[in-house]
Amino acid sequence: MFELYFDTERCLECESVSCLVNCQYLDLDEEQAKEEIKKIINCEYSFVLQECVTCYGCEEYCQYNNHPFYLIVDRQEKLNILPVPDPLRKRAINLTVPFRGEPEIVEINGPVVNMCVFSHLSPLISGKLFEGISIISNDSRKMFHFFCQLMYLHYGAHSVIHKRLPKTIETISKYKPTDVICFHDECYGAYTSYCEAFGIEVKFKVVHMFEYLYMRLLELKDLIKPLGLKAAYQRPCSSRLCPDKHRFVNKIFELIGVESVSRRFVDENSLCCGRTIQGQKAEGRRKLALKIQKENVNDMKKAGAQICVFSCPTCYETLKDRLLDENIQPVYMIDLCKASIGEEPVFWRL
Numbered sequence: 001m002f003e004l005y006f007d008t009e010r011c012l013e014c015e016s017v018s019c020l021v022n023c024q025y026l027d028l029d030e031e032q033a034k035e036e037i038k039k040i041i042n043c044e045y046s047f048v049l050q051e052c053v054t055c056y057g058c059e060e061y062c063q064y065n066n067h068p069f070y071l072i073v074d075r076q077e078k079l080n081i082l083p084v085p086d087p088l089r090k091r092a093i094n095l096t097v098p099f100r101g102e103p104e105i106v107e108i109n110g111p112v113v114n115m116c117v118f119s120h121l122s123p124l125i126s127g128k129l130f131e132g133i134s135i136i137s138n139d140s141r142k143m144f145h146f147f148c149q150l151m152y153l154h155y156g157a158h159s160v161i162h163k164r165l166p167k168t169i170e171t172i173s174k175y176k177p178t179d180v181i182c183f184h185d186e187c188y189g190a191y192t193s194y195c196e197a198f199g200i201e202v203k204f205k206v207v208h209m210f211e212y213l214y215m216r217l218l219e220l221k222d223l224i225k226p227l228g229l230k231a232a233y234q235r236p237c238s239s240r241l242c243p244d245k246h247r248f249v250n251k252i253f254e255l256i257g258v259e260s261v262s263r264r265f266v267d268e269n270s271l272c273c274g275r276t277i278q279g280q281k282a283e284g285r286r287k288l289a290l291k292i293q294k295e296n297v298n299d300m301k302k303a304g305a306q307i308c309v310f311s312c313p314t315c316y317e318t319l320k321d322r323l324l325d326e327n328i329q330p331v332y333m334i335d336l337c338k339a340s341i342g343e344e345p346v347f348w349r350l
């Protein structure tokens with residue numbers, strides 16, 4: 001099947017081992033990190049394989065464009081050191097079996113937003129921001145034709161992704177889109193970082209939603225009324241796969257008059273929403289998930305955030321009640337952009 005491109009020589013010469021030293025969930029100094037990365041490269045047991053919370057962070061921490069997290073997942077699968085309990089893993093894998101029926105293919109020959117599995121959020125793709133844009137989305141009968149399957153990185157299951165992702169790419173390309181704008185950050189990470197790392201061919205142009213929103217807002221600049229809000233941003237795990245797109249968060253905020261509050265858990269130090277961690281089999285994971293959720297929201301509160309802006313629907317669902325309890329409004333970035341040009345947000349009441 002597909003093989004990971006990984007620069008072993010670079011790793012063996014690497015002095016910083018920043019991939020593991022910067023990990024927020026494991027406590028390793030440089031010497032320990034060097035030993036563990038060697039074991040991982042040699043496909044030997046390392047406690048990192050057992051304790052990794054699958055936050056994707058090390059993909060960003062490596063300055064050499066290597067793929068330490070993809071390597072960790074590869075070794076977890078080969079050595080059968082799996083992060084989630086077997087029954088949960090099997091159920092999750094069976095839940096999203098794609099291609100049970102044929103989707104109706106209509107050639108689009110224009111830009112599309114790929115909603116992935118989030119068809120219930122399609123109402124967001126409306127108004128001036130998305131004029132002339134089509135949507136492709138799973139529906140309740142023809143499930144998972146557009147699902148990139150990258151979430152199986154959390155399950156130690158490259159093999160599942162490799163089996164399904166090329167077919168998803170094939171299906172999308174049949175629509176003949178000029179640009180595929182990814183609603184879900186994880187799809188963008190799949191079609192760019194992941195496919196490149198494994199040599200999987202992508203037959204369409206991929207656009208990150210935040211880059212699209214920023215460019216569209218520039219076109220609609222005359223309509224923007226600064227919102228004057230203080231915001232925290234909840235970074236999704238997959239944005240570690242495409243950190244260059246993370247800069248669009250602040251660019252959008254600046255354009256629409258939103259202040260990014262100064263806090264501890266931002267950018268490289270962002271904390272994961274905790275959804276995946278709470279279902280993992282290592283001891284104390286539920287407690288850890290609750291702890292980081294609490295720390296994260298307290299940090300936003302202390303910094304004076306009025307809203308918490310989201311890209312990922314799973315992060316949104318996981319944190320929204322805790323945020324509301326602290327009087328912080330959860331808001332999708334698209335809704336925030338809608339509000340800035342005087343349109344009614346879909347899921348947020350100003």
Ligand code: SF4
Pocket residue numbers: 010011012014015016017018019020037061062063064065066067068
């Ligand atoms: S993955 Fe990157 S940061 Fe980690 S040891 Fe290798 S080269 Fe260094």
Ligand code: SF4
Pocket residue numbers: 019020022023024025026048051052053054055056057058059069072
């Ligand atoms: S994925 Fe996250 S928890 Fe796992 S080793 Fe990398 S940085 Fe640490």
